[in-house]
Every structure is written in structure tokens, then in C-alpha cells.
Amino acid sequence: MKTKELVYDALFAAIVIVLGLFPPITLPFIPVPITIQSMGVMLQGSFLGKKNGFISSLLVVILVLIGLPVLSGGRGGLGILTGPTGGYFIIWPIAAFVIGYLVEKLWKKINFWKYLIVNIIGGVILIDFFGALYLSVIAHMSVMASLVSNLAFIPGDFIKAVIVSLICVATKKISLIAQIKHG
Amino acid sequence: MDNFIFGSYVDNHSFLNRLDPRTKLISITIITMAFMWTTTPFQLGMNVLVLLWLYYLAQIKLGMALSSIKPILFILVFILIYHGIFPSHHLSLSHVNISGWLDGLQICIKIILMILVAALLSFTTSSTELAQGMSRLISPLRFFHVPVPQLSLMVTLTLQFVPIILNELNDIKTAQISRGVDFSPAKLTKKIQLHVQLIIPLLFAITNHANKMSDALDARGYATNSKTTRYHETHFRKLDGWFSLAIIVYLAVILTIGSF
Structure with missing residues (x-):
């Protein structure tokens, strides 16, 4: 692992923390406020690639688990994991890995739409599905019921995937994937 | 803080x-x-x-x-x-x-x-x-190639980066306000555009910072695969x-x- 990768991983973990400090966006037609922190996970995957995206995300998980209030709303600590929403968070490294893996696979001909599809798969479907599964186990609910309780978040997550994809197209040249591929 | x-x-x-x-x-x-x-x-x-x-x-x-x-x-x-x-x-x-x-x-x-x-x-x-x-x-x-010994340095680095990013973000925002950008629009497309316009220059600015930081670490002889001592022993x-x-x-x- 090169020093550059190490610094970039730390940098993007810090970006996730900073995104958590943003106030949630409220939109008239979506019932729940959108926290833009999970955008950070999509960024980690699509900017850093599978390996570094995973490590960078793992770094955030470690920071949360050691009790630093880095999740949106100043939350942190092992209690996040044992709470009903723990699934939406503990899956982050896997989600970043999946996004990174797909982006690296499609790298040669990547464009906005491919970024968008990849981020919807890894950053919306995977996270929400696993989060709902986790919620259903913790709260003894049927998987269907917790999936339905998820629906309110889907439009916001979709918007986040669009934002990340727009950003990634514009910053493709300086992304760590490009820097590693071209030495 | x-x-x-x-x-x-x-x-x-x-x-x-x-x-x-x-x-x-x-x-x-x-x-x-x-x-x-x-x-x-x-x-x-x-x-x-x-x-x-x-x-x-x-x-x-x-x-x-x-x-x-x-x-x-x-x-x-x-x-x-x-x-x-x-x-x-x-x-x-x-x-x-x-x-x-x-x-x-x-x-x-x-x-x-x-x-x-x-x-x-x-x-x-x-x-x-x-x-x-x-x-x-x-x-x-570490058997899955996760660089466990480096994680503690990365944790410290991450905490160092947070105020740097916030500063950078502030600079970009000030620059955009001075050019007449309105930061409280009501329309969804405008909101998306604002976030994109804020984060793209941020990424350019801080990756620059990260490159300098990694050069500085290399120049001071930081090796990613060497053993280091710990501050607290358990x-x-x-x-x-x-x-x-x-x-x-x-x-x-x-x-x-x-x-x-």
C-alpha cells in the first residue's frame, strides 16, 4: 500500500464525516429529510476504487465504533450497531467495495449513466436492502414490512446517486483509480 | 470540537x-x-x-x-x-x-x-x-490485505483532515457567494446543482492537499510496511x-x- 493511497483513504473518510455535518435537506414531496452522509460512501467507492473504497469506509466504521460522534446528528458508539438502524451503516464498506469493483470493471467506457447505475446498485439497493433485513431481525418484523418502511428513503437516495454521478464524471481524471491506472 | x-x-x-x-x-x-x-x-x-x-x-x-x-x-x-x-x-x-x-x-x-x-x-x-x-x-x-498496522495513522489523519476540508469548503462557498450564488433555492434541480458545484471544486482542492501530504510523509521517510511502537500499551x-x-x-x- 502506497503512502498516497493511505492519505487518500483518510481524506475520504474525513469527507464522509464532513458530509455528516451538513444539515439534512428537506424537500416538499419526500416525507423524510435527506441526510447526505451516505453520498460519501458512494464517493468512496467511485473515486477510490474497490480496495481503497473499502478501507476508507472501514475507517469510518472504526471511528464510529470507537465512539466518535461522526454520524449525522452527532451519533456514534457501538450502540449504533445494536440499534435498529445499524444495518444501514455496517454495510458501508461492502457497498463501497461493490461500487468500486463495478466502476473499475466499467472504467474504460465509463460515463454518467454507468456511474449512476453502479451507485444505485451499490449505494441504494444494497444498503437499503441490507438495512431493512437488519431492521427486520432486530425488531422481529417481517422483511416485507421493513422493506416497505424503507420506501420513504428511496427518492432521496436516488437523488444522492445522481449528485455523486455528476461529481464523479467531472472529477474522473483526478480520481485515485485514474492515478493508480496511469502510474 | x-x-x-x-x-x-x-x-x-x-x-x-x-x-x-x-x-x-x-x-x-x-x-x-x-x-x-x-x-x-x-x-x-x-x-x-x-x-x-x-x-x-x-x-x-x-x-x-x-x-x-x-x-x-x-x-x-x-x-x-x-x-x-x-x-x-x-x-x-x-x-x-x-x-x-x-x-x-x-x-x-x-x-x-x-x-x-x-x-x-x-x-x-x-x-x-x-x-x-x-x-x-x-x-x-490483514489476511484479506487490510493494512491493519496503518489504520491507527489513518485514524489520526482523518481527524486532521476534517477541519482542513471545512476550511476549504468555506473558501469555496465564500467565493461563490461573492459571485452572486444564492444558497437557499427552492427548486430541486437547483439544489442538486448547488451541491455538485460545491463538491467538485472541493475535491480538486483537497486532493491537491492530499498529494502534498503524502509527498511530505514520503519525504520524511514514512514507510507503510515498517513496525512502529504504540503510545498506549494494552x-x-x-x-x-x-x-x-x-x-x-x-x-x-x-x-x-x-x-x-
Whole structure:
């Protein structure tokens, strides 16, 4: 692992923390406020690639688990994991890995739409599905019921995937994937 | 900012404070499992007693911990109502089926207990200690090419980067406001555009910063694969052994009661 990768991983973990400090966006037609922190996970995957995206995300998980209030709303600590929403968070490294893996696979001909599809798969479907599964186990609910309780978040997550994809197209040249591929 | 660095750690030299961070990490995971596999009200009562005992050992007031429940209150209410409306079996009290509400209440209490016991970890252990304990515990991950020894440096770097990014973000925002950008639009497309316009220059600026930082680290001879010494050494003492044993016995008790 090169020093550059190490610094970039730390940098993007810090970006996730900073995104958590943003106030949630409220939109008239979506019932729940959108926290833009999970955008950070999509960024980690699509900017850093599978390996570094995973490590960078793992770094955030470690920071949360050691009790630093880095999740949106100043939350942190092992209690996040044992709470009903723990699934939406503990899956982050896997989600970043999946996004990174797909982006690296499609790298040669990547464009906005491919970024968008990849981020919807890894950053919306995977996270929400696993989060709902986790919620259903913790709260003894049927998987269907917790999936339905998820629906309110889907439009916001979709918007986040669009934002990340727009950003990634514009910053493709300086992304760590490009820097590693071209030495 | 202080609160951000130190989390919720309370330095009061209590019994739990003095334990090895690894002991606490493992014990609290085991207790959480015991709480998770609780099914009867009797077991739930036992869990409450254990929780009170642990808070006594940590010398932390329970009221302080209860504030961590607030953010998930909404979800707890949802869970309660769900179980109330869709009861899994029938128990009628003057023609009203209350079994669902009782089940829901039991599950909510169980979740609250699990959160409270996990919160103990951050109350009794400083972040540096925990970071170290955790990096020792996840060292098997190195077989999956996770650079475990470097993680502690990366944790520090991450915390250093946060104020740098915030500064950079402020500069970009000021520049855009001075050019007449309105930061409170109502339309969705405008909102998306604003975020994109803010984050793209941010990424350019901070990756620049990161490149300089990694050059500086290299120039000062930082090698990513060398062994370094630690600031805090962890020690596993007799006390840790007894505490772990007590916790494991408790898990066994809960499991045996549950199987009857």
C-alpha cells in the first residue's frame, strides 16, 4: 500500500464525516429529510476504487465504533450497531467495495449513466436492502414490512446517486483509480 | 470540537474504566448477544438487573445514557405500532387483543437495553484506547490485505483532515457567494446543482492537499510496511479474566433459561 493511497483513504473518510455535518435537506414531496452522509460512501467507492473504497469506509466504521460522534446528528458508539438502524451503516464498506469493483470493471467506457447505475446498485439497493433485513431481525418484523418502511428513503437516495454521478464524471481524471491506472 | 474528539468518554477511574479495552469490546459484544437472544419477560428482567449492575460498576448515571435513545424514538414507536397491529398470537383482555402490544413493548425494551449496554463502551473507554483495542482485535483482517498496522495513522489523519476540508469548503462557498450564488433555492434541480458545484471544486482542492501530504510523509521517510511502537500499551490482567468469565457465564445462563 502506497503512502498516497493511505492519505487518500483518510481524506475520504474525513469527507464522509464532513458530509455528516451538513444539515439534512428537506424537500416538499419526500416525507423524510435527506441526510447526505451516505453520498460519501458512494464517493468512496467511485473515486477510490474497490480496495481503497473499502478501507476508507472501514475507517469510518472504526471511528464510529470507537465512539466518535461522526454520524449525522452527532451519533456514534457501538450502540449504533445494536440499534435498529445499524444495518444501514455496517454495510458501508461492502457497498463501497461493490461500487468500486463495478466502476473499475466499467472504467474504460465509463460515463454518467454507468456511474449512476453502479451507485444505485451499490449505494441504494444494497444498503437499503441490507438495512431493512437488519431492521427486520432486530425488531422481529417481517422483511416485507421493513422493506416497505424503507420506501420513504428511496427518492432521496436516488437523488444522492445522481449528485455523486455528476461529481464523479467531472472529477474522473483526478480520481485515485485514474492515478493508480496511469502510474 | 472537543466533544468531537473525545466522544462521550467519562474519565472517573471506575472498575470498568480500568479494564483492558479488548476485554470490554469482547464482553460487551457477548452481553449484546445475550440480550439479543432474550425471549421471555423473566430473562428481560435479568438483563435489566445486569445492565444496572454494569452502570453501577462504571459509575455512570443512567439518565446520561438515555439521551442516546432520542434519535431512534421514532423507529421504536413504529416497531411498537407494527407489533400492536399485527400480533403474532392471541391474548385477549376483555375482547381487546393486547398480546401484540406486549410483544412490541418487550422488543422495544430489548433494543433500548442493547443500545444502553453498547453505550457503556464509549463511556468507559477513551477513543485512543478503543482504537488500539480494536486494531488488535481486527488484526486477522490483514489476511484479506487490510493494512491493519496503518489504520491507527489513518485514524489520526482523518481527524486532521476534517477541519482542513471545512476550511476549504468555506473558501469555496465564500467565493461563490461573492459571485452572486444564492444558497437557499427552492427548486430541486437547483439544489442538486448547488451541491455538485460545491463538491467538485472541493475535491480538486483537497486532493491537491492530499498529494502534498503524502509527498511530505514520503519525504520524511514514512514507510507503510515498517513496525512502529504504540503510545498506549494494552495489558490483559487477572481482573480482565474474571470479568470476561462472569460475562460468559451470564450468556450461558440466559441461553439455558431460554431453552426451557
